[in-house]
Amino acid sequence: MTAAATLDRPDTTRLSVGLGARSYDIVIGAGLIAEAGARIAALRPGARVGIVSDANVAERHLAAVEESLKAAGLVPATVIIQPGEKSKNFATFEEVVDALIAARIERRDLVLALGGGVVGDLAGFAAAALRRGVDFVQLPTSLLAQVDSSVGGKTGINSRHGKNLVGAFHQPILVLADADALNTLPLREFRAGYAEVAKYGLIDNAPFFAWLERKWQEVFAGGPARTEAIATSCASKAAVVARDEFETGDRALLNLGHTFGHALEAGAGFSQRLLHGEAVAVGMAQAFRFSAEQGLCTAEDARRVEAHLHAVGLPTRIRNIPGELPDTDGLMNLIAQDKKVSRGALTFILVRGIGQAFIAGDVDPQAIRRFLEAERAA
Structure with a gap:
C-alpha cells in the first residue's frame, strides 16, 4: 500500500491504471480538493507545484488547493x-510553458x-514538453x-486544421476526482x-447503458x-488504457462519436456554440444512425x-x-484530418448494437458524404 493509499476513507473509491512502473491511481470521492496537498506530498514530498487552471475554476477552487498544498x-x-477550447492553442501553450519555467518548476x-x-490537455502537454518531461497530477473539476x-x-492542443492534432502521450502520476467539485x-x-459517461455503455x-436509462436523473442529482x-466510467477507461496505452488497437473504441463530433466542433469554431x-x-x-443505415445495427437501437x-x-442532430x-465538403475536409485516418482511408467507430462498438477501417467516403447530406437536410 502506498503512503497516499493510507489517506483513503470508506467513502472514496481507488482504481489503478496498470502500466507497470508508470501505473497510477484514480481516487474518486467527496472532499478531495482539501486533501490534494497531503496526497501529492505522499508521492513527491517538498516539491514545487505548478498549478495550471482557468479563470472560472480558479475563482471557485484555487484558494483551497493552494492552502492544501502549503499545509503539506x-x-x-x-x-x-x-x-474555453480556444485556449488549447500554440500561443497559450507557450505562455504556460514560459510561466512554469519562470516559476522554476524542475524535473523533480x-x-x-x-x-x-x-486545462488537463494543455497542462499535461506542457508537463510533457517542459524540461523534456516532468510529472503531473490531474485534479479534474468537470x-x-x-x-x-x-x-x-x-x-x-488544437491546430487550425483540427482538434488535438498536436500533443503527446504523457501519463499523470495521480488523478483526484472530487465529486463535490461537480456541485x-x-x-x-x-x-x-454525461455524454462521455453514456459512451462507456454504448461501447461495450x-x-x-440500461442502468443509465433508469438512473440518469439520480446521476444528475448527485x-x-x-x-x-x-467509478464505472473510470474503470472502463483504465482497463482500455492498460491494454492499449498508445492507441494502436482497441483504445480507438473510446472515440465513438468523435470523428463526426470533432468535425462539427471544429466547424463551430471550437466555441461555446457547441x-x-x-x-x-x-x-x-x-454513428448509430449511420450504422443502422449500413445494416450493421437495428434502427431501434439508434x-x-x-x-x-x-x-x-x-443535442443529437445537426439542426x-x-x-x-x-x-458537406467542409465537413468532409475536417473528417479527413481526424487522427484515425490512415494513409487517407477513413476510419470510424461504428456499432453492431448497444454495447457492440467496433473499429471500421476504410469506410467509403461517398457513403459518409451521402449520410451527411441527408443529416444536414433532416
Missing part, C-alpha cells in the same frame, strides 16, 4: 489561462492540472474530465460530460449514483440511443447546433 509543505506557483517537481478537459480526459495520458458545475457542462457495456457512474460533450452526443447518435441523449437534454456550419 509543498510550494505552489499558479498559471491562469482563459476558459510537478504540474497540477486544476480544471476541465481543456464531469467530462473526471470520466474521460484526465485518465489515459492523452495530452495536446458548482453549470448544468450545460454537466450534461456535456450494454447493462451500464449522491451514490453519481459516484457509481464516475461544447465538446455536446459534439460527442451528436456524433454518437450519428432510436433508443437518440431518445436517451435527448431525454437528458443533449440542434446553433449558427452556421461548413457545407
